[in-house]
Amino acid sequence: MSRSPSPASPPGPMTRDLPPAPGVTLVEGGADVAVYAGHADGVDLCLFEAGDVEGGSERRVPLRERAHGWWFGFVPDMGPGQHYGLRVDGAWEPDQGLMHNAAKLLLDPYARAVEGEVRWGPELYGHVVDGHWVGDTSRRSDLDSRANVPRAVVVDDEFDWEDDRPPGRSRSETVIYETHVKGQTKRHPGVPPELRGTYAGLAHPASVEHLTSLGVTAVELLPVHAFTHEPHLVRRGMTNHWGYNTLGFHAPHAAYAAADDPQGVVDEVKGMVKLLHREGLEVILDVVYNHTAEQARTGATFSWRGLDQRAYYRLDERGRDIDVTGCGNTLDLRHPVVCRMVLDSLRTWVQEYHVDGFRFDLAVALGRGRSDDYDPDHPFLVALRTDPVLSSVKLIAEPWDVGLHGWRTGQFPPPFMEWNDRYRDAARHFWVSDLRAQSHGAQGHGVQELATRLAGSRDLFGDHDRGPTASVNFVTAHDGFTLADVVSYDHKHNEANGEDNRDGSNGSTTWNHGTEGPTSDEDVLAARTRTMRNLLGTLLLSTGVPMVTAGDELGRTQGGNNNAYCQDNETSWVDWDLEPWQTDLLETTRRLIRVRRELPALRQRAWALGRQVHDDGTRDMEWYAADGAPMEHRWHEPGVRVVQMLVAGGWLGAESALVVVNGGASEAEVVLPAPPGDGGAYRLLWDSAWQRPEDVGEPVGPGSVRVPATSLRVYAAA
Numbered sequence: 001m002s003r004s005p006s007p008a009s010p011p012g013p014m015t016r017d018l019p020p021a022p023g024v025t026l027v028e029g030g031a032d033v034a035v036y037a038g039h040a041d042g043v044d045l046c047l048f049e050a051g052d053v054e055g056g057s058e059r060r061v062p063l064r065e066r067a068h069g070w071w072f073g074f075v076p077d078m079g080p081g082q083h084y085g086l087r088v089d090g091a092w093e094p095d096q097g098l099m100h101n102a103a104k105l106l107l108d109p110y111a112r113a114v115e116g117e118v119r120w121g122p123e124l125y126g127h128v129v130d131g132h133w134v135g136d137t138s139r140r141s142d143l144d145s146r147a148n149v150p151r152a153v154v155v156d157d158e159f160d161w162e163d164d165r166p167p168g169r170s171r172s173e174t175v176i177y178e179t180h181v182k183g184q185t186k187r188h189p190g191v192p193p194e195l196r197g198t199y200a201g202l203a204h205p206a207s208v209e210h211l212t213s214l215g216v217t218a219v220e221l222l223p224v225h226a227f228t229h230e231p232h233l234v235r236r237g238m239t240n241h242w243g244y245n246t247l248g249f250h251a252p253h254a255a256y257a258a259a260d261d262p263q264g265v266v267d268e269v270k271g272m273v274k275l276l277h278r279e280g281l282e283v284i285l286d287v288v289y290n291h292t293a294e295q296a297r298t299g300a301t302f303s304w305r306g307l308d309q310r311a312y313y314r315l316d317e318r319g320r321d322i323d324v325t326g327c328g329n330t331l332d333l334r335h336p337v338v339c340r341m342v343l344d345s346l347r348t349w350v351q352e353y354h355v356d357g358f359r360f361d362l363a364v365a366l367g368r369g370r371s372d373d374y375d376p377d378h379p380f381l382v383a384l385r386t387d388p389v390l391s392s393v394k395l396i397a398e399p400w401d402v403g404l405h406g407w408r409t410g411q412f413p414p415p416f417m418e419w420n421d422r423y424r425d426a427a428r429h430f431w432v433s434d435l436r437a438q439s440h441g442a443q444g445h446g447v448q449e450l451a452t453r454l455a456g457s458r459d460l461f462g463d464h465d466r467g468p469t470a471s472v473n474f475v476t477a478h479d480g481f482t483l484a485d486v487v488s489y490d491h492k493h494n495e496a497n498g499e500d501n502r503d504g505s506n507g508s509t510t511w512n513h514g515t516e517g518p519t520s521d522e523d524v525l526a527a528r529t530r531t532m533r534n535l536l537g538t539l540l541l542s543t544g545v546p547m548v549t550a551g552d553e554l555g556r557t558q559g560g561n562n563n564a565y566c567q568d569n570e571t572s573w574v575d576w577d578l579e580p581w582q583t584d585l586l587e588t589t590r591r592l593i594r595v596r597r598e599l600p601a602l603r604q605r606a607w608a609l610g611r612q613v614h615d616d617g618t619r620d621m622e623w624y625a626a627d628g629a630p631m632e633h634r635w636h637e638p639g640v641r642v643v644q645m646l647v648a649g650g651w652l653g654a655e656s657a658l659v660v661v662n663g664g665a666s667e668a669e670v671v672l673p674a675p676p677g678d679g680g681a682y683r684l685l686w687d688s689a690w691q692r693p694e695d696v697g698e699p700v701g702p703g704s705v706r707v708p709a710t711s712l713r714v715y716a717a718a
Helices: 181-185 205-214 231-235 262-278 304-312 336-351 363-367 379-386 421-439 448-454 522-541 580-598 632-636
Strands: 023-027 030-036 040-048 059-062 065-067 070-076 083-090 151-153 176-179 218-221 225-227 246-252 282-287 357-360 394-397 417-419 471-473 545-549 621-624 642-647 657-662 668-671 682-687 704-707 711-717
Touching (some): 040 070, 205 580, 262 282, 282 394, 421 522, 448 632, 522 711
Parallel strands (some): 176 218, 176 545, 394 417, 417 471
Antiparallel strands (some): 023 030, 030 070, 065 070, 642 657, 657 711, 668 704, 682 711
């Protein structure tokens, strides 16, 4: 819903040649309504009284005007608080991609608020199904769905933003914290019970204090667009916890709000953003524009399928979905109406909710062109990069989908940032898989791959002048094992998901350090926490933009479940009841983020290419072996597990940084190189051998030091 300052057309026949803005636009005396249904024979706007779940108050208003596939009209007295839906009549020719059914109440794709739950049953399907919701699409169902689906609600955009302004964090200073609105505070003792698990709870001072004391600069929220639960989960009495099953792209998910009315939900989300901004925290939304909750054409009819399946979804010549998402359908952003819908949604969240950026789920699906292959110059990607509103916020791609040639890390155009899965794999191979191999007498890998990731992954992001901040570095994410589980389990334990442990990745970059799952063995526990510190240290000392997964700083476990998408319970919620080792890990994370903040040399905005930056011959970045000599030919030796990265800071007006890596299973004697410029000594800022951060006052000159086995250090030039 948007407001128009122009005078309203009087009730009666419309005189305009072109449709108004999509959705509901409030004007004097009522509202202009427009919806795209390019192959329909008729469209009705259906008005309902608030609180009418069964739909007996339904009043239908035909949209009689039509242009370019848009149906529109002026509706007198339609204003904030009005509940509504749509009905679309037309051909039922599934093999031609047409599945119109006027018995189905549809959600407006531009709905700005959604009220009510999906009540699963045969009424939701456009075609006839049996008691198990299974059928073919040959027969159109005449069951009315109005009592089984949520309604769109008109809301008022007015909100007191006071002096809110974007924190404006540069990419080089950004530290992202990926979290879940509900999971972050559902068990937080400092948040009032009535606010736990809500937007308001996330913005509560007790919640914000954790984020600010940790030192992160942005929260990346798992989907907050209105969503529903897949039918196979509902049948098992479960829910979709992550939210990658969208019902509406313009409306917030109401179940995450403490407020119980649609206007209150909208205002609560805005209030959350305002309060997080006040503390200097940016808000990034994980958005799902690659598919919808309707699944394949044998799925339910909520909105887009009933409006114009042929326009909204990628279909083959038989009207069947081309699925590159693994979720049954793929939105077709080649179609101008679909592309506009997504762009309009993004602008809504920036302009009306003041969010600071987006992480695009399965972003390759958004850039597949006419040939179905990925095109970095896809019109949607070009539009994002040139739009005066959207090009100014952070744009982060998940650079893959499940279609042919779907892995595209490093191939998105500027100014996109990308989740760097090669970083994740390299860090976990070096600190987890290789150490497991060494424990069994094998050699493991050398240091070249890890060094490439420490330096910003220029092999992936060096083209098109993208710079190292194009790489979003991570070692875990919501999808997969938590950090604590990476070091505690050799195998996934997803039995609680009800899929016989077949779901989730079968990757090999985990190691239980000798015992599967919980243990009281002190040696095993010490080794596990050392590995966690090494992974966190690598992440937060690398060039690029680090992303920390919520709870990793606390050693959160999911009991070995690496696909907890359907676990809306203690498995997924952050547990704030900490044991001493967890408090130590929290302090370690705080120290590392502070070190990163205080050493700009670790936050390079441009590539360090070995250029001379000082009269004494110092270069912007140099690499040394354990003996203090340049690495040179030793890069390719698999048995080499020690490397030193020296990043000059003087030319940046800052201290230089020295990162020392010992990935070997035994202590190493390491000769530190001479500090750049006029520096004569180093200060040890952090060592992963420390269970808890320590303060080391004595300077260390260039020369030999003993570096513990499987450890990571960072020094600053004194």
